[in-house]
Amino acid sequence: MSKQSLTLIGLGPMGSAMADAYLAKGYEVTVWNRTASKAEPLVAKGAVLAPTVADALAANTLVLLSLTDHQAMYAILGRATEALEGRTVVNLSSDTPAKSREAAEWVNGHGAAYLTGGVTVPPHRIAGPGALTFYSGPHALFEEHRATLEVISAADHRGEDQGLAALYYQLQLDIFWTSLSSWLHAVAVAKANGISASDLLPYASGTLASMPDFLGFYTPRLDEGNFAGDVERLSMGLASIEHVVETGLDSGVDSSLPTAVMDLLRRGFDAGRAEDSATSIVELLGRPSA
Ligand code: NDP
Structure with a gap:
């Protein structure tokens, strides 16, 4: 396998900490954020800032989202739905179980696979001891990406129902x-x-x-x-x-x-x-x- 790579969309304190953790592990990280200036410290460490959402999605099969809520996901991915085909989206943004199920259906409807995630520690504990993230969605898909997801924290798959991680x-x-x-x-x-x-x-x-x-x-x-x-x-x-x-x-x-x-x-x-x-x-x- 070539060098491991992923796309990370959303560079608040949490997404930035995750990008840091992947860069430290030698991943090629493509990032996109509504406020592009937040990418600067990461670009200085080797991340690639995609000029558009479509470019960010095209760069890698695996796409992590770290956004305020699922509404932000629609605002961002809604402008590049054609680029979702064949991607795996792991949404690490907080929201309700019901909205997580809806989000999974929406992403699946655009030809992409989907996992829900819920990160239980603050940014400074990402990739540190005791960090834990709940996941739900297709178990085989989770296993396929488990090693990559475990870079940011221990990964606990709670079940196939997409609402479970959020719950x-x-x-x-x-x-x-x-x-x-x-x-x-x-x-x-x-x-x-x-x-x-x-x-x-x-x-x-x-x-x-x-x-x-x-x-x-x-x-x-x-x-x-x-x-x-x-x-x-x-x-x-x-x-x-x-x-x-x-x-x-x-x-x-x-x-x-x-x-x-x-x-x-x-x-x-x-x-x-x-x-x-x-x-x-x-x-x-x-x-x-x-
Ligand atoms: P923030 O709310 O600070 O930032 C998240 C990102 O969402 C930013 O990149 C922001 O872009 C983007 N965003 C929000 N609304 C929109 C929109 N309408 N369109 C485009 N982009 C949007 O969150 P955190 O980084 O602190 O956390 C990320 C997720 O992790 C949240 O769901 C949070 O609940 C969860 N979490 C956070 C913890 C924490 O301690 N911070 C702990 C555990 C979980 P922009 O930069 O342009 O504003």
Whole structure:
């Protein structure tokens, strides 16, 4: 085989980090970006800037996309659909499972193969330890390109349904955004009381580091539908989160985030789950709210 090569479209922080990783591994990398100037540091390292999207697609069979969302993909590839024939498009842009399935159909409809990807680490961790990307789509196609995809991170193929990589990715971000926001709320309360984020850091880190123990304990129970209140009861959880909300409000801090949690536990309480585990709210979440 000749020197390995690929095209990378989208040079935000993530696409640029990926291009860097491929160049470092000796790949021939053709790039295209709406804002062409973002290609300059990569061109200095040996990347080729394609003058048009059609040229970028013509340069290589394998085309990686790193864009804000799938709408950007249509905006870019829509102007060169004839050049998609025979390509393999790996879309590493965030979007919903439904939009990922639509995107796959659209690309397939233009004669190209397609994989969905969801990158779970920030740009500075691309090609580093612990980096992971979810993939979905045809398994044989994934295996064909696995070695190349593993340059940027470990590659975890979740199934043939094109929505699966996006779903696993969104599940991680569901956890990420609420966890990050809860920490920021705690920092705001700490600061309102003269405690710095640095003072809080070891304790906040300890609390987050304890989470896998909770997840490990409750996961088999959640899968069995076991909501026994033998370790903690929802009524205790409700009283606890009420104290969190009150502490935040007493500190003059917007406490809408813990208030949302308090409202959920209250719904569980009102639904007769006071003696069950607080984790029983997962059953409420699975239903439309009243
Ligand atoms: P950005 O949003 O910063 O940039 C992505 C690229 O999308 C840019 O090249 C931008 O072009 C292009 N783009 C956006 N809209 C259009 C459009 N309408 N037409 C043409 N080009 C468009 O994203 P990141 O690089 O930070 O991330 C890329 C993907 O990776 C995203 O889906 C993100 O959710 C995901 N991701 C990001 C992480 C991060 O920490 N950054 C972590 C994990 C996943 P231009 O330069 O011209 O604006």
